[in-house]
Amino acid sequence: MVTVDKAAPFGKAAEIAWQDLGAGVKRRILCFDDHLMVVEVAFEAGAVGALHSHPHRQASYVQSGRFELTIDGQVAELGPGDVYFVSPDLVHGAVALEPGVLVDVFTPAREDFL
Template sequence: MSNPSSAYPVVPVEGKATRQVLVQNEQLMIVEFNFEAGGVGALHSHPHVQSTFVKSGRFEFTCDGETRILSAGDALLIPSGAVHGCKPLDGPGTLVDSFTPRRDDFL
């Protein structure tokens, strides 16, 4: 069994945001990202497959040049290697991201 989320610190990240690993093992990692109003998740890519669930707020997501607006309760799948990023709209927001395999750079 994995450690509870309280075992992982809240880490400030660029773009007016924080992240906290909730659970993880070698095959899967679930991470919560909290964005302040005006925050941004800069465009980037990684070899991990990622799913994103919008826990609260509204976000503009760009993935491989396509832009969509997602609201609380919406989800999206980001393929391995896709260039993607996001920004909260209308204030702060929270995302819950899953990565497979685990993102060792978050530990």
């Protein structure tokens, strides 16, 4: 398994290593450059993406599972095919109601993930 190279034209998920974040959450960076990053995040049932904020814009796609999302105090339950958007610096987090995967897109890229 490998990590993806900056600005690589293709990201083959099956060849990209997962990073275990603990507490039932893991992620892998699928592609990125300085301006954009695509990250896949897998959650076990009950796993929590703790409330946090960052200066990046984030758009996320629910690939599978069901999640309770909180963004700036608003709460919604989302499932496969649903999306959400987080403006810079808004407090947000997720709870996996069942096992699932989110696909996160950040701009600019999350240097702290590298």
